[in-house]
Amino acid sequence: MNEKSGSLIDSLERQGVSRRTFMKYCATLASLMALPPAVGRAFAEALAKATRPSVIWLSFQECTGCTESLTRSHTPTLESLIFDSISLDYHHTLQAAAGTAAEAAREAAMKLNWGKYLLVVDGSVPMKDGGVYSTIAGVSNHDMLMDTVKGAAAVVAVGTCAAFGGLPKAQPNPTGAVAISDLVKDKPVVNVSGCPPIPVVMTGVLAHFLAFGSLPELDKLGRPLAFYGETIHDRCYRRPFYDQGKFAKTFDDEGARQGWCLFELGCKGPVTYNSCATVKWNDGTSFPIESGHGCLGCSEPDFWDAGGFYRALSLPANPLHVAATAVEVGAVVGVGVALANRAGKSAAKAGHETATLADLEK
Amino acid sequence: MSLGDIPIQLEVGGLTGSAPAVLREIAYLLERLTRYGEAGSIDLHGLPLSPADRRWLLDQLGRGEIEIALEIGGGSRIVETAYPGVWWVAHDNEQGVRTSEFIEVTLIPDLVPAHPDDVESGLKNLKSRISDLS
Incomplete structure (x- = not known):
């Protein structure tokens, strides 16, 4: 066994990934993470030498969509190859072991890598009625989390359920679901939110931790700033239409066909x-707005209770925090949208005309 | 029907005024390369360049003598510009989607030289092949 054995580059080489492919991937990842190109080169060097980290993955109140997002792709990508290179010592969905053997694997990995392993959690934690609504091997999610987090170097809360409570926390929150950061106070917690999150964000956090031994810079909600630093609206290719006041009114009108802004159809891009x-x-094909549907705001806290996916942000009763940009336009557009909705509903009632989704929600 | 067939018309506008600034930064990096031997790089992905800006920049930089095509997890192209030491580097993924783009100001772009570790393991493989011959 040579000195390179156990390093990430060594592991990738065994899977047929060349150093140049790895360097190219690192350059792209560093670019996505807004690292200066010079730092990107150091990033590639450090990442190549990194040893395989032990990762313990706990799944609580979740739908497994996050795991699907992170592990599935149409062709083998470097995200998946790097993901394969970690020592994933415990994951309900992916591991072969079950029952007592599975729990023994978790305990063994904790003992062997005490203080060094990464704890990845997807799903929220039910707190009501003693946490009986979700248990694993007879242990409540709360107890398993608090036991496993003791020896972790850091915690990555994957998906909006783990980051902010997500769907299980939606009103009326029957299980008393809470986010991981509500419970873990003595370890760094990174929130990789989204329903599901973008795979490369998870890889970026992992790569940063491996290369620099630290977590990337986070925003006020604990999310990596490089990926959550701007709104969908800031970087949306339909933004010029918003600036020009050109809005699609229904999903099949001329404005929609012209690719106009989906703000009035409930797009949450300005606050997401x-x-x-x-x-x-x-694999870089498109994103929802490019397919003609507004952003649901899935990476924001309480997006499920934001008052309706097809309700324009400028309308009242919106629990999501409305950013300054949206407030600005709200003053102008909001009144118009509200009036249009009201008028549309009346007109639809009177003439049995097709009403927009926004009409229906008003 | 492909994504390109969806009749969404973008009014992307013309030059934004950003491209000349990139040209000046390239000149600055080139000066550092000649004076101190320091390589530099500009990440085009992070700059708000319109397609017109990009075309203008490509026109200004022109083409040099070398073009390198790599097939490494998707296509990559390293093109020397008319200014020696200034390279346009573009990376695509396996689906042909552009994932990153850089202007590298250096004598030889990072991806081109073989890594010493790889040379060493290549030598080992070659020696093993030679010993199999006998």
């Missing part, structure tokens, strides 16, 4: 911080 508009989905 994520990088869908730049990184995109499905």
Whole structure:
């Protein structure tokens, strides 16, 4: 066994990934993470030498969509190859072991890598009625989290459920669901929110931790600033239409066909911080707005209770924090939208005309 | 029907005024390369360049003598510009989507030289092949 054995580059080489491919990937990842190109080179060097980290992955109240997002792709990508290179010592969905053997694997990995392993959590934690609504091997999610976090170097809360409570926390929150950061106070917690999150964000956090031994810079909600530093609206290719006041009124009108802004159809882009508009989905193919549907705001806290996916942000009763940009336009557009909605509803009632979704929600 | 067939018309506008600033930064980096031997790089992905800006920049930089095509997890192209030491580097993923783009100001772009570790393991493989011959 030579001195390179156990390093990430060594592991990738064994999988047929050349150093140049790895360097190219690092250059792209560093660019996405807004690292200066010079730092990007150091990033590639450090990452190549990094040893495989032990990762313990706990799944609580979740739908497994986050795991699907991170592990599935149409072709093998470097995200998946790097993901394969970590020592994933415990993951309900992916591991072969079950029952007592699975729990023994978690305990063994904790003992062997005490103080060094990364704890990844997807799903929220039910607190009501003693946490009985979600248990694993007879242990409540709360107790398993608090036991496993003791020896972790850091915690990554993957997906909006783990980051902010997500769907399980939606009103009336029958299980008393809480976010991971509500419970873990003595370890660094990174929130990789999204329903599901963009795979490269997870890889970026992991790569940063491996290369620099630290977590990337975070925003006020604990999300990596490089990926959540701007709103969808800031980087949306339909933004020029917003600036020109050109809005689609229904999903099939002339404005929609012309690719006008989806603000009035409920797009939450102006208050949603994520990088869908730049990184995109499905191996860089597109993102929801490019497919003609507004942003749901899935990387923001309480997006599920934001008053309706097709309700324009400028309308009242919107629990999501409305950013300054949206407030500005709200003053102008909001009145118009509200009036249009009201008028549309009346007109639809009177003449049995097709009403927009916004009409229906008003 | 492909994504390109969806009739969304973008009014992307013309030159934004950003491209000449990039040209000046290239000149600055080139000066550092000649004076101190320091390589530099500009990440085009992070700059608010319109397609017109990009075309203008490409026109200004022109083409040099070398063009390198790499097939490394998707296509990559390293093109020397008309200014020796200034390279346009573009990376695509396996689906042909552009993932990153840089202007590198250096004698040889990072991706081109073989890494010493790789040379060493290549030598080991070659020696093993030679010993198999006998």
